[in-house]
Amino acid sequence: MFQLNVVRSSLQSELSQFFSILDQDTELLTWGVWKSSYCEARKKFSASAFVELNQLLTHEFYQNIDYRQWRGHRLLAVDSSIIKLPAKQVTEDAFGKVNKVAKDPSARLSTLYDPLNNITLDLKVTPCSIGERSLAHQHLKHARQGDIIIYDRGYPAAWLMALHQEAKIDYCFRAPWSYCPETRAFWQSEDKERTVTLKISTLSSARLDELGVTNQKITVRLVRVDLPESEESEVLITSLIDYDDYPYDEFAWLYHQRWAIEESYKSLKSQFEIENFTGYSQLAIEQDIQAKSLSKNIIAVIASQVQVVIKSTVQQKVSKRNYKINFAAGLRDMKNNMVRLFISNTPNLLIKRLLLRMIKNRQPVRPGRKFSRVERRALLKYPMRYKRC
DSSP, rough: GGGGGTSSHHHHHHHHHHHHHHHHHOOOOOOOOHHHHHHHGGGGGGHHHHHHHHHHHHHHHHHHHHOBBOOOOOOOOEEEEEEESSSOOHHHHOEEEEEETTOEEEEEEEEEETTTTEEEEEOOOOOOSSSSHHHEEEEEGGTTTTOOOOOOOOOOOOOOOOOOOHHHHHHEEEEESSSSSSHHHHSSSSSSSSEEEOOOOOHHHHHHHHHTTOOOOOOEEEEEEOOOOOOSSEEEEOOOOOOTTSSSGGGGHHHHHHHHHHHHHHHHHHSSSSOOSOOOSSHHHHHHHHHHHHHHHHHHHHHHHHHIIIIIHHHHHHHHSSSEOOOOHHHHHHHHHHHHHHHSSOOOHHHHHHHHHHHHOOOEETTTTOOOOOOOOOSSSSGGGGEEE
């Protein structure tokens, strides 16, 4: 429960704050806990507990809440991101470095994400040496028949497409125009879209044989789209081959939904400070990451209901503008209240109060607003010895 409270300050400060809340809201008299005791106790606690809790949360969300879909499909996205780790030998031994010239150790996060509902279905924490496609394969067991998964251009592989086909999960890959003979021929034509059958390489065929996939005929639709961040057209490879059910004009919008997973990583790194660790060991790092990811999901579930209220009432009565939840303000409201949710005898009353606060802290949506990217020198953001109190 302590780790779900979005720990960002010094460990002793956070522990003192956490137990003071327990003392105020319960009849306990804890006298606090020293960080050394906590560090010993956490060794008995697996990070997989947060993973299992997240699976339970997402299962209940999709079973009981009227979530957003696209043309009757649950829309998902997969992407990975590199995070910096504490510069300690034990950390480097567990995760390695992103390349041979890197100074400090790093880890790879890979996420299966619902961009329309801001829900993380699965998060992997691995060494950087583990490839993105291999992790995408692992995410597949958390998707279900009828889902559509969107991928960036580092992911296209015939064997991965065949695995989607086997699981009856649709996909949309962004691909370099030179990806294969079929995409090169399509790029040189003037067609906006074309249905083709991909030729599977010997290596891909051998991998599919190892995985037990017998149907290795891959029929896809190639779509040429203009993306805002690109100066030239891009090629999408998709299993959505029905031209009537999935019109050409919607594919630019469809692929653009992938950007929400980039925003999710930005939120984890800046608002949740996922690189701000409370320990150096592999277990401590995995605990911190999975706990903050679960906390983000809990807030996202509550925020989804706030957004329904905002859409149905507030924007109709107050203004013609569209409004959305201020996620940063929502995180501030949930800090410490995350603890109270688990120990309160009246959690529904607390949730109602949180919903009202989040509705009040709404912000207007400004379509087309963007800022130029500023390159900054990478620094040690969260030195263990100088954390805020």
